[in-house]
Amino acid sequence: MGQGNVYLPIFFLGLLAFGFAVFSVAAASFTGPKRYNRAKVDAYECGIQPAQAQLGGGRFPVKYYITAMLFIIFDIEIVFLYPWAVSFDALGLFGLIEMIIFILTVLVAYAFVWRRGGLEWD
Amino acid sequence: MFHSQAQGDLGIFGNDPAAVIAVKVLGIFVIMVLMTLLTIWAERRVVGRMQMRIGPNRVGPFGLLQSLMDGIKLALKEEIIPKGAHLAVYVIAPVIAATTAFLTFAVIPLGPQVSIFGTVTPLQLTDFPVSVLYVLAIASVGIYGIVLAGWSSGSIYPLLGGLRSSAQMISYEIAMGLSFVAVFLYAQSMSTSQIVAAQEPMWYIVLLLPSFIIYTTAMVGETNRAPFDLPEAEGELVGGFHTEYSSLKFALFFLAEYVNMVTVSALATTLFLGGWRAPWPISLWDQANVGWWPMLWFFGKVFAFIFVFIWLRGTLPRLRYDQFMKFGWKVLIPVSIVWILIVSVARYLRNEGGLESRNLLFAASAVLVVVVLVSYTLDLRRKKSDEAEEQRIAIEAEQEFDPFAGGFPVPPMPGQVAQPSRRMKATISSGAPASHTPAETTEGN
Numbered sequence: 001m002g003q004g005n006v007y008l009p010i011f012f013l014g015l016l017a018f019g020f021a022v023f024s025v026a027a028a029s030f031t032g033p034k035r036y037n038r039a040k041v042d043a044y045e046c047g048i049q050p051a052q053a054q055l056g057g058g059r060f061p062v063k064y065y066i067t068a069m070l071f072i073i074f075d076i077e078i079v080f081l082y083p084w085a086v087s088f089d090a091l092g093l094f095g096l097i098e099m100i101i102f103i104l105t106v107l108v109a110y111a112f113v114w115r116r117g118g119l120e121w122d
Numbered sequence: 123m124f125h126s127q128a129q130g131d132l133g134i135f136g137n138d139p140a141a142v143i144a145v146k147v148l149g150i151f152v153i154m155v156l157m158t159l160l161t162i163w164a165e166r167r168v169v170g171r172m173q174m175r176i177g178p179n180r181v182g183p184f185g186l187l188q189s190l191m192d193g194i195k196l197a198l199k200e201e202i203i204p205k206g207a208h209l210a211v212y213v214i215a216p217v218i219a220a221t222t223a224f225l226t227f228a229v230i231p232l233g234p235q236v237s238i239f240g241t242v243t244p245l246q247l248t249d250f251p252v253s254v255l256y257v258l259a260i261a262s263v264g265i266y267g268i269v270l271a272g273w274s275s276g277s278i279y280p281l282l283g284g285l286r287s288s289a290q291m292i293s294y295e296i297a298m299g300l301s302f303v304a305v306f307l308y309a310q311s312m313s314t315s316q317i318v319a320a321q322e323p324m325w326y327i328v329l330l331l332p333s334f335i336i337y338t339t340a341m342v343g344e345t346n347r348a349p350f351d352l353p354e355a356e357g358e359l360v361g362g363f364h365t366e367y368s369s370l371k372f373a374l375f376f377l378a379e380y381v382n383m384v385t386v387s388a389l390a391t392t393l394f395l396g397g398w399r400a401p402w403p404i405s406l407w408d409q410a411n412v413g414w415w416p417m418l419w420f421f422g423k424v425f426a427f428i429f430v431f432i433w434l435r436g437t438l439p440r441l442r443y444d445q446f447m448k449f450g451w452k453v454l455i456p457v458s459i460v461w462i463l464i465v466s467v468a469r470y471l472r473n474e475g476g477l478e479s480r481n482l483l484f485a486a487s488a489v490l491v492v493v494v495l496v497s498y499t500l501d502l503r504r505k506k507s508d509e510a511e512e513q514r515i516a517i518e519a520e521q522e523f524d525p526f527a528g529g530f531p532v533p534p535m536p537g538q539v540a541q542p543s544r545r546m547k548a549t550i551s552s553g554a555p556a557s558h559t560p561a562e563t564t565e566g567n
Contacts, residue, residue, distance in 0.1 A: 006136035009248040010228045012147045017224035020151070021217040021374055028370035032200040041205045043277035044365050064285050067447075071292040074455065078299040081462070082255065085306035088466065089473055096470045103459060110456070119451045121444040 066118060077106050132313060134235065135249045142238050146247050150227055157424075158380040162189040164425075165432045172436035193373055201369040206276025215274060216367065216374035219267030223381035226260045229253035230388045231315045233398045233416035245398075245417065249315045254302060257389060258295070261344070265291050267378065268353075268363050275366035283362030286443065287346060287353035293447060294343035294350075297454035301337040304330045304465040305393050318397030325396040329480065332461045332487045334394045336454055338430075341386040343450065345379065347431055349438035352446060387427035388420075395423050457494060464490070 084091070084099050091098075113119060138146070163178070163186055170177025178185035203212065233245030250256070265288050272284015306312055308329065309320035327334045343350040346362075354362035364375045391397060398416035399405065401423075409415065441449070464486045471482065 006132075006248045006250045008136070009138070009143050009147060010225065012143060013150060013228050013247060014221060014225050016147055016151050017221045018217065020224075021220040024220075024370045024374055025213055025217060028197065028201045031197045032369050034200060040202055043204055043206050043275075044279060044360060045277075060281065060285055064289050067289045067293060070451075071296060074296045075292075075299065078296065078303070081300075081303045082306060082312065085303045085466075086310060086312055088307050088469060089310055092473070093470065096466055099466065100463065103463060107459065114452070119448070121447040 063121060070113065070118065073106075073109065077103075132249060132251065132316070134244055135246075135315075138243050139241060142241050142243055143247075145238060146243075150247055151224065154224055154227055154381050154384065155377075157384045158377055159189040159193075160186075161380050161384060161428055162192075162376075164428065165435070168429065168432045169436050172433075196373045197370050199369045201371070202366075204276055204366045207366065208274040208276065211270050211274035213371075215267050215271035216371045216378075217267075218270065219264060219378040220374040220381075222260050222264035222267065223378040223385070226257050226264075226385045227381075227388065229256055229314050230385070230392055231318050231397050232420055233414065234411060236413055244315065245414075246315060249313050252312045253314045254306075254312045254317070254389075254393070257385075258299060258302075261382075262295065264378070264382070267375075271367065271375070272363035275363075277366050279360045280363050280365045283353045283359045283365065286359070287363055290346065290350065290352060290446070290450075291344055293450040294340045294454070297336055297450060297458055298340035298344060300455065300458035300462060301333045301340065302393070303458075303462050304333040307462075307465055307469055314392050314397075317393060318399065321396045321399065325394065325399075327394040329483060330394070330465065330487075332457065332490050333465075334390075336458050336461070337390060337394065338427075339454060340450075341390060342431070342434060343446075345382050345386055345431075347383065348435035349441050350446060351435075351440060352443050383428065383431060384424065387424045387431070390427055391420060391423040453494070457490065461487075461490060 080102065081099070084095060088095055166188070167177040167179075167185065178188040181187045181191050203209065228247045229249055231244070231246040231249070235242050235244045237243075268291075269284050269288045272280040272282075272287070275281070305317060305326055308326065309317040311317060311320065346353050353359065359365070364372055367375060398411075398420040400407070400410035400416070400419045404410050404419070410419075465483065468482045468486065
């Protein structure tokens with residue numbers, strides 16, 4: 001191929017973007033005024049006295065965990081599908097049948113989650 | 123037959139001298155910032171027109187400098203760091219969001235090979251065999267910026283906004299990832315430049331229409347834009363994950379959001395609209411796909427997508443969160459899995475040379491659209507009958523105890539029967555004796 005390093009330009013772009021972002025964050029503390037007010041640094045609560053929340057707000061709905069776990073299952077399915085799709089022509093009938101079996105297996109799990117109410121959001 | 127459509131040669135990437143890399147990096151950065159400023163301006167103007175207003179028109183010609191001045195104003199505002207914030211994470215979150223937003227544009231092809239400083243080089247920062255995977259990976263890292271921003275603010279609204287945002291993004295990332303599979307199947311490559319090269323005979327929007335529809339829906343969900351802008355639902359969550367951010371940190375989140383919008387539009391253009399290739403009537407001109415012209419076609423297509431984004435915002439109301447998750451998990455994902463099965467079978471038949479797979483694909487996408495529409499109407503009808511049932515039960519329940527008896531202090535709801543007031547009862551009972559007292563007395567006798 002005779003390729004040089006194709007990832008090097010990404011590194012430079014990342015460096016530029018990172019530098020820009022850090023510069024902006026740092027500059028903000030110099031450019032703006034500073035007038036301390038106790039109410040100003042309180043958590044935003046629509047005007048009422050804020051309840052002292054723990055960092056991260058304490059508890060939150062468990063549904064978010066389920067969504068994250070389901071995401072991992074399907075994301076891995078997608079990761080398996082990509083190399084198969086790219087080399088589909090080379091794999092021929094074998095690849096087609098294998099992947100149909102794989103997708104049907106995942107669909108069984110999907111149907112199970114659906115029937116058990118894992119996809120409901122109330 | 124193997125790799126018959128992988129036409130672009132990836133050997134042209136990675137050979138640029140340092141000066142050319144510097145020019146390209148700087149060029150992409152400047153383009154992204156300019157596109158952001160233009161997009162914000164265009165959004166305010168177009169939404170203004172859609173709402174029968176004028177929109178910003180004072181700063182610069184047609185108000186073009188408005189977004190720049192807004193940025194400067196934000197820089198001059200006080201930076202407030204809330205008391206409950208985790209300082210390090212709170213500061214890093216906007217940096218992550220902005221950096222990753224810029225990084226995704228590195229692999230988008232803007233045009234064919236041109237000459238910069240006498241060096242012949244493609245109009246694309248870099249490309250490698252898995253560049254679309256790289257876009258997905260960087261987009262996933264970008265979610266960290268939002269989650270951490272919500273978590274580190276030490277406040278309830280940003281936390282819920284950040285969680286919603288991340289749940290929304292990962293849910294729609296599945297649909298987005300599945301919509302790419304059909305493209306990879308037909309391009310036989312994951313490199314953006316090769317995908318553009320593979321679309322020379324026909325754009326994938328024609329060949330793989332369901333994939334395109336799924337991708338465009340998912341990309342609106344991915345970028346948290348209306349009608350899927352639930353993380354920023356003002357009525358429920360104030361400003362979402364960036365409620366506690368102010369000054370330039372807020373500006374960075376804003377920038378990241380709009381850069382992401384431009385990037386997903388650019389990716390849609392690359393994967394489905396033939397990338398930098400000229401659209402049909404212009405493509406008859408033999409200079410259309412040579413030199414610097416393709417950049418014009420490319421950004422034209424990108425702006426078409428951005429206009430659709432703005433149009434959606436001006437037209438559609440926000441979805442409810444459960445409707446939104448239901449749509450992502452129960453509609454987009456099964457439809458795209460079925461579509462992948464159809465496409466792979468069609469591709470196999472094409473490779474075997476038995477059938478003209480193009481017509482098969484068109485027929486299959488038509489059938490898929492009909493199935494989705496029918497299931498949607500069935501669902502709607504079921505929901506309507508459910509609602510009628512609920513309403514009936516509610517009315518029955520209300521007849522036992524009616525807090526609005528007598529129509530005071532509010533008039534009765536539709537379907538709610540106002541009970542006669544005491545005075546009305548008295549007038550009735552003066553004519554015919556009131557039911558309870560005489561009945562009891564007669565029973566006693």
